[in-house]
Structures are given as C-alpha cells and as structure tokens.
Amino acid sequence: MGYSLGIDFGTSGARAMVIDHQDQVLAEASYRFPDLSPEERTDCWQEILWALIGEIPADVRSHLQAIAINGTSSTILLCDAEGKPLYPPQMYNDTCDPASLELLTTLAPAGHPVLSASSSLAKLLGMSRTVDMTSVCYLMHQADWLAFLLHGRVGLSDDHNSLKLGYDPALGQDRSTSRGRAIPTDLVGYPDWFHQPPLNQLLPLLPQVIRPGSNIGPLQPHLVDRFGIPSTCQICAGTTDSIAAFIASGANQPGMAVTSLGSTLVLKLLSPTRIDLADYGIYSHRLGKYWLVGGASNTGGAVLQSFFSPSELTELSQHIDPHQPSSLTYYPLLKPGERFPINDPCLEPQLTPRPEDPVEFLQGLLESLARIEAQGYHLLVAHGAPPLKVVYTAGGGAQNIVWQTIRQRHLQVPCYAAQHQQAAYGTALLAAHGSPL
Ligand code: ADP
Known part of the structure; x- marks a missing residue:
C-alpha cells in the first residue's frame, strides 16, 4: 500500500x-510565505511547491x-493556452470594482x-473588463494551477473551489464520482444565467469541474525523475x-460539526440536506454523499x-x-454589522456593562460567543440541517478548555478540540480515499 501526500x-x-x-x-514540511509583491506570487508558490x-x-x-492540493477559496489566475499565468493572481481577500x-x-x-x-466570478468579471483578455484561455483557482504543475492538464477544477465561480454541484452531479473513472469532456454544472452577455464570453474560460x-x-x-516518485502516482x-x-x-456523519474559533467564528455542519x-x-458544498453547510459570523x-x-x-x-x-449578555463585534x-x-x-474585573469581562465575552455559536447551529437546524451530535473545534480558541466547557453547556452536545x-x-x-464520505 502506498502513501498519500496532501499539500495546503x-x-x-x-x-x-x-x-x-x-x-x-x-512526514511533514512547511513554509511561511515571505512578503511578496503580486508579481512575485506565482513564482514563489511554484518554488515552495517544489x-x-x-x-x-x-x-x-x-x-x-x-x-492532492488545497488552496485559498476564490484565489484565481488568468492563464494562457499552456497554463502560464498572464497576470498576478487575484487573492482570496481581493475584491472586484463596485461596477x-x-x-x-x-x-x-x-x-x-x-x-x-x-467571489471568483466577480473577480473574473472585473478583470475581464480591465485587462487584455486576448491570450487568456483558462481561469484557474490557486489549487487548480498548483495541481496542474504536477499533472500538466489545463482547465480542470473541483466543485469546492468552483462554487463561488457559479458552478452548481447539483447540476453537475454524478460526474467522475469514482476513482479512476474517465473524466467527461462536456462542460455541465454552469447554470443557464451564464449564457447571457457578457458572462457567455467568459464561459469558454471556465474549468471543467x-x-x-x-x-x-x-x-x-519530469517530476517523477526529479523527485523519485512512482510514475503511477495519481494527482x-x-x-x-x-x-x-x-x-x-474526522467529522464524517450528519450532525457532526466543526467550529473554527479563529479571528472570526465559522460554523460547518454535515447535513443530508443542502x-x-x-x-x-449560508451556503452548502457537496461533500461525498452529504452537504457541508456553513455560515460565518463577524x-x-x-x-x-x-x-x-x-x-x-x-x-x-x-x-x-x-x-x-455570569449574567452578562454581549454581542462582541469590532464594528457594526452582522x-x-x-x-x-x-x-x-x-x-456593556463592562465589569472592572477582567476575569468577569472575559467570562461574559466567552459566554456570549458560545451563545452566538449555539444560535448559529440552531439557525442551520431550523432550516433543515440535522440536530447537532458533536462539535469539533479548530483555530486559536480550540486550546481553551474553560471555553470548551462553557460552549458545551450552550451547545448541549460534546465538544472536542479536533485531533x-x-x-x-x-x-x-482526500488523496488517500477519494471522496471522504
Ligand atoms: P485566524 O482566523 O486569524 O487564522 P487563529 O486560528 O490563529 O486565527 O486564532 C487566532 C484567535 O484565537 C485570536 O483572535 C485569539 O482571540 C484566539 N485565541 C488564542 N488563544 C486563545 C485562548 N487561550 N482562548 C481563547 N481564544 C484564544
């Protein structure tokens, strides 16, 4: 049995x-990105990949x-017929012009x-109105392009990266569902509204998903020779x-959820219903035979x-x-808007009110975040997601055991730090098992 490599x-x-x-x-290896100008990004990504x-x-x-490779959502590249980027990438947190x-x-x-x-599509549309598109043949997400460097086939993506490009996983269902099956050559999964101008001019650039x-x-x-990887290794x-x-x-059953306690509060719950x-x-990605339903709070x-x-x-x-x-009820935000x-x-x-004792204040904040988290899951369940079974926790807040106990009280299900x-x-x-579910 061989080994599987995941690259993030x-x-x-x-x-x-x-x-x-x-x-x-x-085995494990990692690099932090240096400070890069937009023009340096793709060369640096390639060097880091090698x-x-x-x-x-x-x-x-x-x-x-x-x-298999994952990338940041909605980081896109416009490439020529050979898959060479023609412009600096538009990053996940870049935005298109308001018009x-x-x-x-x-x-x-x-x-x-x-x-x-x-979104990927907003960025693509924005770029198409400002840059010379004559030589642009392919829109690629960051993960598509990095994988392309390994397998050499242009114009392919996955349905997770493509959701914010407008691809509808329900329209494109049941294609290439099993390992090793031939990849179909038609472009399905892009909804009818793509056929109106000016989106119809962008359709030929979109990846097969x-x-x-x-x-x-x-x-x-050439990579088989360079790295001593078997020629049978599949990308x-x-x-x-x-x-x-x-x-x-490891969440793999309906009702299992992952809360990310990072800079923002992000909830993801596995559901049989989209x-x-x-x-x-709130939107849903297809994950195996289920849907991964998610929402993000400010x-x-x-x-x-x-x-x-x-x-x-x-x-x-x-x-x-x-x-x-405590009896404190906050809605912690850095600025107005939720x-x-x-x-x-x-x-x-x-x-407010802000107690003088910082321990009390922190308790009020942690309880309030737990209340908002529970409210988030209730909203998903109220719209058809299955009842919560267990919540795994990721992100910087996952290490806080006191918070975990508070959250468990609010969520009424076991909470664990994700292993x-x-x-x-x-x-x-994903590389090892194909679809994980
Ligand atoms: P990002 O979303 O920026 O990648 P991280 O997953 O690195 O965030 O988590 C950073 C956040 O974790 C910080 O905003 C901080 O408030 C929170 N955090 C770090 N340590 C603790 C802790 N002991 N208890 C609660 N929250 C913590």
Whole structure:
C-alpha cells in the first residue's frame, strides 16, 4: 500500500503532510510565505511547491501513490493556452470594482454565492473588463494551477473551489464520482444565467469541474525523475483550505460539526440536506454523499484579541468557573454589522456593562460567543440541517478548555478540540480515499 501526500496553500503559508494507509502522519514540511509583491506570487508558490516535495524524505516519496492540493477559496489566475499565468493572481481577500459587482447583480440570481466582491466570478468579471483578455484561455483557482504543475492538464477544477465561480454541484452531479473513472469532456454544472452577455464570453474560460479527490492523471514524467516518485502516482482534484480543515477533523456523519474559533467564528455542519440562505451568508458544498453547510459570523477571536493578549486569554480563563454562568449578555463585534446568525448590516457591538474585573469581562465575552455559536447551529437546524451530535473545534480558541466547557453547556452536545486541524492532513485524506464520505 502506498502513501498519500496532501499539500495546503493557506493564507499565511504552505504545508505538506504524508500519511500512510492507516492515515498516520509519516512526514511533514512547511513554509511561511515571505512578503511578496503580486508579481512575485506565482513564482514563489511554484518554488515552495517544489521545496515542500523536496523536503519529504526520499524513501517516503518513493512510496507516494496519490497527491492532492488545497488552496485559498476564490484565489484565481488568468492563464494562457499552456497554463502560464498572464497576470498576478487575484487573492482570496481581493475584491472586484463596485461596477463589476453591480453588473453581476443584474445577471446572477439574488443572493447567489457569486454575489460578493471577493467571489471568483466577480473577480473574473472585473478583470475581464480591465485587462487584455486576448491570450487568456483558462481561469484557474490557486489549487487548480498548483495541481496542474504536477499533472500538466489545463482547465480542470473541483466543485469546492468552483462554487463561488457559479458552478452548481447539483447540476453537475454524478460526474467522475469514482476513482479512476474517465473524466467527461462536456462542460455541465454552469447554470443557464451564464449564457447571457457578457458572462457567455467568459464561459469558454471556465474549468471543467470534477469531484474533489477524484483522479486527474499521473505525475508528469519530469517530476517523477526529479523527485523519485512512482510514475503511477495519481494527482487528484483538490479542495479549499477551509473544507480541507473540516475533512481533517474526522467529522464524517450528519450532525457532526466543526467550529473554527479563529479571528472570526465559522460554523460547518454535515447535513443530508443542502441549505442555501443567501441573506445569512449560508451556503452548502457537496461533500461525498452529504452537504457541508456553513455560515460565518463577524464575531470571534479578533474581538477577544482587541481586549486581551494571548497570554492574558490563557491566564484569565483559568480563573473562570465555567459552571457558574455570569449574567452578562454581549454581542462582541469590532464594528457594526452582522450577517450570521443575525442578518443585520447595522447591528451595533454590544459590550456593556463592562465589569472592572477582567476575569468577569472575559467570562461574559466567552459566554456570549458560545451563545452566538449555539444560535448559529440552531439557525442551520431550523432550516433543515440535522440536530447537532458533536462539535469539533479548530483555530486559536480550540486550546481553551474553560471555553470548551462553557460552549458545551450552550451547545448541549460534546465538544472536542479536533485531533487533526491541519488542512494538509485533510487534503492527504482526500488523496488517500477519494471522496471522504
Ligand atoms: P485566524 O482566523 O486569524 O487564522 P487563529 O486560528 O490563529 O486565527 O486564532 C487566532 C484567535 O484565537 C485570536 O483572535 C485569539 O482571540 C484566539 N485565541 C488564542 N488563544 C486563545 C485562548 N487561550 N482562548 C481563547 N481564544 C484564544
């Protein structure tokens, strides 16, 4: 049995992880991205890709059977017929110009996930109105392009990266669902509204979309020679960094959820039912035979960080009795405006009354975040998601055991820190098993 390599290109760096047939980690390498000008990005990504693979011990590389890559969602490149980027990439947090978003609003259905200034389609439309498109043949996401460097086939993507490009996984269903099946050549999955100008001119640039984890093709021969990887090693369709982190958690049953307690509060719940509620920014990615339903709140760790240093968060938390609720009810936000679980663009931060004792204040904040998290899951369940069974936790807040106890009280289900939180691990699982569910 061979090994599987998952490669994560995240927001601040890249990481590679190799797992064996029992999903145990055999090797790991990582790099932080240096400060880069937009023009330097693709060359740097390519160098880091080779460096990561080069750091895997040769005796591990010689047993690789599958490789998959995840990238940041909505990071896109415009490439020529050979897959060479023609312009600097548009990054996940870049936005299109307001006029292009306004135009898109007249073309896509109200509330569609593409209707955000940072969506892949908004960026593509924006670029198509400002740069010379004569030589542009392919739109590629970051993960598509990096995988292309390995397998050499242009114009392929996965349905996770393509959701914010307008691809509808329900329209493109049941294509290339199993490992090793031939990739169909038709372009399905892009809805009818793509056939109106000016989107119809962009249609030929859009990738053919296949299931995350399905085989695309073997590693290119020159890389087989360079890295001593078997010529049979398959490159698989990838995913986005946040879905890879969900897969890494091991959540694999309806009702299992992952809360990310990072700068923001992000909820993802596995559901047999697809839920798209644009008003709340809730949308669903297909994950195996289920749907991964998610929502992101503007509240989260960034607010904690605005009041406390990391060491204060650790130290003060130890003085909180998680079983003795305070009477404080906050809505912690850095600035007005919330979308999920309350859709109110003008919602004011609620951070008073502020007790003098910082332990009490922190307790009020942690309880309030737990209440908002529970409210988020209730909203998903109220719209058809299954009842919560268990919540795995990722992100900087996952280490806080006191908070975990408070959250458990609010969520009424067991909460655990996810055993594996690295997106690279989730992507290695994807490479190893194809669709994880
Ligand atoms: P990002 O979303 O920026 O990648 P991380 O996953 O690195 O965020 O998490 C950073 C956040 O974790 C910070 O905003 C901080 O508030 C929170 N955090 C760090 N340590 C603790 C702690 N001990 N208790 C609660 N929250 C913490």
